[in-house]
Amino acid sequence: QVQLVESGxxxxxxxxxxKLSCASSGRIFSTYAIGWFRQAPGxxxxxxxxxxxxxxxxxxxxxxxxxxxxxxxxxxxxxxxxMNSLKPEETAVYYCASTAYLGGPYPxxxxxxxxxxxxxxxxVSS
Numbered sequence: 001q002v003q004l005v006e007s008g009x010x011x012x013x014x015x016x017x018x019k020l021s022c023a024s025s026g027r028i029f030s031t032y033a034i035g036w037f038r039q040a041p042g043x044x045x046x047x048x049x050x051x052x053x054x055x056x057x058x059x060x061x062x063x064x065x066x067x068x069x070x071x072x073x074x075x076x077x078x079x080x081x082x083m084n085s086l087k088p089e090e091t092a093v094y095y096c097a098s099t100a101y102l103g104g105p106y107p108x109x110x111x112x113x114x115x116x117x118x119x120x121x122x123x124v125s126s
Contacts, residue, residue, distance in 0.1 A: 009120030022096030030054035033101035038092035
């Protein structure tokens with residue numbers, strides 16, 4: 001069974017950067033998309049960014065546009081999330097997840113995703 005494993009989290013000061021990785025244990029097909037979500041204590045899990053494995057540009061929540069960049073390396077079955085200018089309120093556990101995607105509006109509802117990684121903690125200090 002394909003598993004997703006996140007890495008790259010850690011402690012960073014406000015304004016700093018981190019790059020998260022989401023590695024798949026198996027091949028990701030072009031009919032799938034990978035999304036990044038985050039969940040802060042006491043809050044709902046929210047969509048951060050996503051990308052179709054078949055190609056195209058990333059999709060982002062408004063609050064991270066211009067600061068976060070999602071990318072993929074098809075040779076490594078890995079998706080990355082480069083996060084710049086981090087803010088303390090972005091402290092959360094960050095998860096990657098996969099969903100079938102054949103085009104159209106990009107799915108931003110966490111319920112559309114059926115496979116999840118274990119998460120990686122990102123802590124932004126003020």
